[in-house]
Amino acid sequence: MSAAIIPAPALAVAHASIVPLAAQAVATGSTAHSTGAAARDGGDNVAADAPYRVLIVEDDRSQALFAQSVLHGAGMHAQVEMTAASVPQAIQDYHPDLILMDLHMPELDGIRLTTLIRQQPGQQLLPIVFLTGDPDPERQFEVLDSGADDFLTKPIRPRHLIAAVSNRIRRARQQALQQAGEQVSVRSNPETGLPTRGHVMELLADALARKQAGGLFFIEIASALGLRERYGYAAYERLMTQAGHRLASAGHPYPLARLNDNSFLLLGADMPESSLEQHALEIRQRLSANAFPVREEESVHVRCAIGVAPLSLGFDDTGSALEAVERTALQARLRSDGVQAYLAPSQAEQQEQLRLVEGQLELAYQPIVAVAGGDTAQYQVLLRLRQADGTLLSAGQVIPAAEAAGRIADLDQQVMDHALGLLHLHQHAHPPLRLFVSQSPRTLARDAFADWLLKALVERGVAGQSLIVDLRLDDALIHAVTVQQFCAKLMPAGVQFCLSQFEPGDEANALLSQLPLSFVRMANRFADAHGNAAVRDELRGVIDIAHQRGLLIIGQRIEDPQAAAAMWMSGVDFIQGNLVQTVGKELDFDFTNAVL
16 A cells, blocks of 8 residues: 555645545534444434445555455445545545555555544544554554554455454444444344344354254355355355355245354254254255356356254253254265254263263473574473373373363363463563464354453463464364454464464465464474475475465474474474474473574
8 A cells, every 4th residue: 555645736735625625524414423324314324234334545456446345245335535635525425434544655644644534523433444564563553543443464364354344343333323322233244134143143042041942054155265265255255145145045034144154054943843854955955056146157056064953952052052063064064965963972972972081181292493493482282181090091082072072162271271371370481481272163163262262361461472272274174264253353362373284285275375374283294204205395385385475384293303304404494293302291391402
């Protein structure tokens, strides 16, 4: 964002005219933001679920069109203004919910323009968000000091931009309606027109509390990552909106909400349970019967897998019900008809699963060492469980049992709580401590977990940068959007993310740009790259792609000097394995004198 907001010949009148223009705009109708964009006079009333309206102030045409296409793809209205003189009139005519503002502009930069807008009556509450590639913290302070509400740094992922803009507008609209004494509606999503996830989950909680019969359907769109990579984010979002509308029509009159990028939840309270699978088959057939237009003269058929569970099984809470149908949808992928009914585990199976998760946590640690040296002590936290008879179970034994028994969230939280305790204890240590902590996507999907983690970081005084949430590639591919939503909540706190057991491929490579990662841990087989030229070339290709995206590579299970040398020559940033140090119970590795 660098071109002029006002042409050079207009400079003589720019400073004199911008304030009267803004004042005139405010005086003639843009006072909406004194009470909020949701309460306007003159027949221009906007409800809380009306499409969001964003004014993009950007003179670089390519940058402006990119932001506009991303917002359009999410169902928002977006208008571009490329000159400062047009901004006040645009505020008056367009009534934006938010201004997306450029920073670096000659003659009149975004800070000055924001200051002038804020000086006008009625414009104090209009959200203004800056989008810039300037990383200077002093400039960020100046931006916020001028009256801006937020500061986003390029390059920015489309999902992050959409979340930042929509969350800011949603809060502003709700505040405006509350000030106007109106009831805030949160039952429908202004970006899709569908019921919100929160509303459907509330209905589910009520149905479970009242012990209603019926069914819960988890609908997962097939090949979502491939569709997004082929057609681009904006076209993919339009496609998912269309798919959501068709699914809602097929499921009518029962409410359907979009859970994330590629899945939907349908609540069929009081639906005859004997017909749940047939209903799921009909929904699946309706979705795929006709192609969706995705580009000019190009259409695509969309298919899905559906997991369904009867409500009469009596789930303990909404989280356990959602987890059950999500797991069932994974099984539905393997069926030719794409539909699977939930089967509750037998009492014997439940007892065996619970037996495997009963015991005492005994965490272990393995250092992760920078090949070029570093000033940070880094360890991966490894799960172990000691049973009453003394048997020590590995994570590979405990985690599947915990997931099957519905105990994975409790187990993950215990591990995370222990890690936060260590980080708090070592917060003033030198070198500083950083921990990689594995978590299940089913845990990350629970809204309460992200809230708990953010609160725990603050209460313990732990810097977010010292915590890296470790995610397995296989899990991230299946739960990409759940992971994205969790990352979006934790990123402002400085928490970082690592993608583990990485195997290159189209969908896996796409995750490197779709998730806000800092680290990538390679799959175990790459430890043998020194003995296989093809594997070594494959490793170098992954490292090149990752480094282009600013990601750091960890080579794991390094057992001998030859493997370490091959990793170093291929360009990895860190190594981990018994050559460095075996897994142990203490954080005692000497990082300051480590030489590889």
